Amino acid sequence: MSSAAPTSTDPRALPFETASWARRVLALIVDWALSILVVVFFIGWDAYTSPGGAKQVLVPVVYVVESALLTTLVGGSFGKLATRLRTVRVDGDPRPLDPLRAVARQLMVAVVIPPLIFRPDGRGVHDLSCGSATVTLQTYRTYFRRLAG
Numbered sequence: 644m645s646s647a648a649p650t651s652t653d654p655r656a657l658p659f660e661t662a663s664w665a666r667r668v669l670a671l672i673v674d675w676a677l678s679i680l681v682v683v684f685f686i687g688w689d690a691y692t693s694p695g696g697a698k699q700v701l702v703p704v705v706y707v708v709e710s711a712l713l714t715t716l717v718g719g720s721f722g723k724l725a726t727r728l729r730t731v732r733v734d735g736d737p738r739p740l741d742p743l744r745a746v747a748r749q750l751m752v753a754v755v756i757p758p759l760i761f762r763p764d765g766r767g768v769h770d771l772s773c774g775s776a777t778v779t780l781q782t783y784r785t786y787f788r789r790l791a792g
Contacts (some may be wrong), residue, residue: 658735659786661765662728662777671752673722680707703753710752711745718783720749727780733766734774744773 655683678726683691691698710720718729718739730740730748740748751769761767770776 649656657733657764657766657776659778659782660709662779664765665759666726666728666779667777670722670726670728671721673725674706674720675702675722677721678702680708681705681709698737707746707749707753711742711749714740714745714749715742723777728777729780730775731778731782731783732774733770733776740773744775748773748775 647739661688679691679702682705684699690696690721710722713720713724714730716739717724718731720730723730732738732740739745750771751767751772762771764776766776
């Protein structure tokens with residue numbers, strides 16, 4: 644089930660459906676697990692699990708870098724791509740987000756702002772402030788590829 648209906652009478656409603664929160668959370672879990680694996684690969688399991696140090700910030704940093712870079716290049720983080728989601732511009736431009744918006748968006752996700760405040764159409768503060776939305780691959784193909792062609 645998606646979180647927005649394109650038939651809404653709200654003038655601010657999007658002309659397409661956004662992805663469900665369940666798929667977004669699954670994508671975030673995949674991204675976070677991947678970020679942990681990357682950190683463990685570079686610093687080792689013992690260093691990762693030992694108390695203290697600045698390593699606590701490494702996982703969020705890896706998450707923000709990975710997700711912002713892939714969102715800018717291909718329209719979604721590894722987790723979003725794996726769960727068949729895409730991050731799109733709400734203005735209808737089929738290109739991926741620019742780097743500044745992608746980094747700002749992912750920083751807000753990393754500090755857990757989105758689940759606190761969101762609209763009925765499924766967009767959180769991170770999407771509203773960056774002019775973005777998360778959609779399924781099917782929505783992306785039918786709506787955004789049509790605009791690009």
